[in-house]
Amino acid sequence: MRAPEILAAAFAAWPDRTALFSGEGPGISYAELDRATIRLASRLQQAAPGNGRVYVLGHHSIEATTAALAVLRSGLTYTPLNPELPGARIDSIIEELGGGLVLACDERWQDRGEVPARTEWRRLGAVELAETAADAAAGLLPDPGLAVAYSILTSGSTGEPKPVEVGHEGLLHLCRGQSEALEIGPGDRLLQFASLAFDASIAEIMVALHAGATLCLPPVTDGGWLASVTAFLRKNPVDFATLPPTVYRLLGASAQRNIRTMVFVGEALEENEFLLAQSHGRVLNAYGPTEATVCATIGELKKFSRSVGYPLPGFSLYVLDETAPGGGLSEQGTGELVLCGPGVALGYHGRAREAFGEHTGLRTYRTGDVVTLGEDGAVVFHGRQDDxxxxxxxxxxxxxxxxxxxxxxxxxxxxxxxxxxxxxxxxxxxxxxxxxxxxxxxxxxxxxxxxxxxxAQVPLQASGKLDREAIEQLLEAAPADEPPPAQTLVAQVELIAKGVLGFTPEADRTIFDQGADSFTFVTLQVELGKVYGDELVESIFTKLDFDFVSNDFVHTLHELTQAPDSRAIPGPPAPSAQDEAEDSFLLSTRLLEEFEAGLTTATRPSTTASATGVVLTGARGFIGGHLLNRLLSAERDVVALTSSDPASLPVEHTRRFGGPGQVPAVAMTDVAGGDLLAGRDVIHSGYTVNHSLPLSAQHTRNIIPTLDLIRAACEQGARRFVFLSATSSGPSFRKWGREAWDACQDPYSQAKLICEEGLHRARRFGLDVTVLRLPLVYGHRPADQAFLENNVFLGVVRAALAVGALPETTGAFPLCHVDTVTDAVLEALESPGTERFVSEAVVTAQSLAGLAPGRLVTLLAAAWLARVEAAGVMAPEMLTRVRQVIPMIGQPEDGEPDGVALISAALRTIGAAR
Incomplete structure (x- = not known):
């Protein structure tokens, strides 16, 4: 099947589905895209040059994407060019490839004077595209049968840009392989991030259409492409995005949260980015040089590793081993990766095959990348073998x-x-x-x-060659610049801020009051870090409670660097830890006052009336999934609210629990302004569990969405509201105030407390409220395995067994089975509002010691954490969470069963799940 056939089949299969979506209006349907591309393809075939090559000069627009699809559909050789390149470079590339037809979709290049020989330059914008659709013949000429589906420039194995020519067979393998590996289906939304000049765009566009998905193309704004993508994602959740880790890091929390499946490519994945993406959904890591039709391997990561997955269809993988029989290729071991099969490109245009070859009659490509091939076929990437x-x-x-x-x-x-x-x-x-x-x-x-x-003099070796090591030593030894005078420093900081914001910020006002958002703030932090150092800037922002005011920043910079003229710039003294806690409490109180001021009293249904309607959040989570299963089993009229694609929730739930998967699901954004909650019970279990997030991030991810849901429950007249809180919010239900605030030991617990208080205030407006504080919950099924990786209780037990020691605690771990939680929630739906803990037992250091009598010793918490960290038996993210829950809160109550039996039961279910 060739590229024209792949596209024709997709257009015929889903004519009424949305093919392209740019954030406004209904988007472009498959049928509309079918008509636009077939007419333009027909025109291209009629005007095709002798070499059959058509260049598309543009990116990130409906016009350029339509042009790309039309060229692929025509059977001509699609060759995208980057409009960011200098004109002389573009001309030289076209001359090297023998000329052809250029479709200029970027306004900077639509009008050219002289063009390379054998080249025809045509403008293609929205107007020209409409004219083409109106006056061109509707039918296609026969497929010209060219072997090359597309050519795209890469640095290849030498660093010199060269055009890679890819065949139709490789493109078909890419579409089928990625669709299956990613589990993309009709109706899914896939972000189109890569420029057309990058081969990743081929995968984004072709795989999406092959699977019947919607390709989401963010409209370009004045802030640049990254800012455009970020703004789009904040308002438009997507099911799939393929991005380098560096780009993902810069998106910002609200955009990251709206990506259900994150596919990392292009750079080595680091643990921080993996953990962040995993907190929002699935994470996959992929690998593939341009010479391998975009992607050669891909795999889902349940926990962090350097694995780039398994080979896609169309590839066999080998490592180069000069000692191995049969051509020096081995199916296992560590060495240079060699790709083999129909997924390998045809070669470089007009050049020697260089890194290309043959093995068992199939094309091969020596990647220059060092990997380890495991016995199970998994690929671990180590890096480049050259420079x-x-x-x-x-x-x-x-x-x-x-x-x-x-x-x-x-x-x-x-x-x-x-x-x-x-x-x-x-x-x-x-x-x-x-x-x-x-x-x-x-x-x-x-x-x-x-x-x-x-x-002054570049150092050379005795042989006359450059001494790179000496150069690096000279750069390292170069004296640091003297701190600039205060006035110069102010100007320098203002200049950096202006470069990010587009204007010079007022010296005494927060940038958030001047139109900045969280993404702009992160960008500013990165730019300031380049000048003053990442650690120093992070320390300054921590002192400023993650805000930016020019004068405050300069004053704190002077203070931390102990500049002699630090008093030249007036500014507030650095706040003490107590002041910072006080500020956080006062800010949270102000937030709650503003929230209460916006509440309205609505007509309430009788709390004693029989009702079966339930609205549930968090159904994709561990507890929420079990709640949904119980509600469905009880034949309750349940609707699941989700912040990601509602259509995928039934599939995920069926995968975990079996059954038909008839789960009505609604996007969280559709609740406001409607009547979905009227007369229904609301169960709110959708909460990002992360103790290491600062309170500012908890506001974005957890607090504001919860308060918005409470407000909607009041406005629409919900029957009752059940909130699943956490025992870490404190050992007792106190009235809102400093005493209750101080009982919370981490920002996550403080966030839960704020939400509890929001419910208390909503109760004054007639909302029936139940707050259930939950402990550590066990009872994981095999399908719940992914949720175990962030289980604090399991992390402590595993680390204790690994280092032969337990943390000495002043309190206890409350513990209960997930069925106990679901029982408590269902009971809450049948009775007036209340507040209570849900716990089967409390686990102390003494009861934990019963796991391995005589082997586990107890250490002070600090000493135990130091031993665990030194042994490297706990991931840094988990270690951070454990630090914040030790000493464990809560006290054993009389009559509760011994914790040992429950720990054993918990470990049995955990072992079964794994």
């Missing part, structure tokens, strides 16, 4: 970069990498800013260095 590295999404070679710099500047230049930055080193001659400006005029953005450092 290549990724920068701004492009793989480039140090030697090639040095060659380009030297050619442009007309002088010797060398490349030195310092952490994530690329530094150009040369002998002293002229202003560094002049050199940078000359490079920016000629080179692509990913080829321009971050900085230029000029040396």
């Amino acid at each position: 290549q590295f990724k920068r701004l999404g492009h793989r480039i070679s140090r030697s090639e970069l040095e060659n380009r710099w030297s050619t442009v500047l007309g002088r010797a230049a060398w490349c030195v990498r310092r952490d994530e930055e690329v530094v150009l080193v040369c002998e002293q001659d002229t202003l560094a800013s002049d050199l940078l400006e000359k490079l920016r005029r000629v080179l692509a953005p990913w080829e321009v260095p971050n900085d230029v450092r000029q040396l």
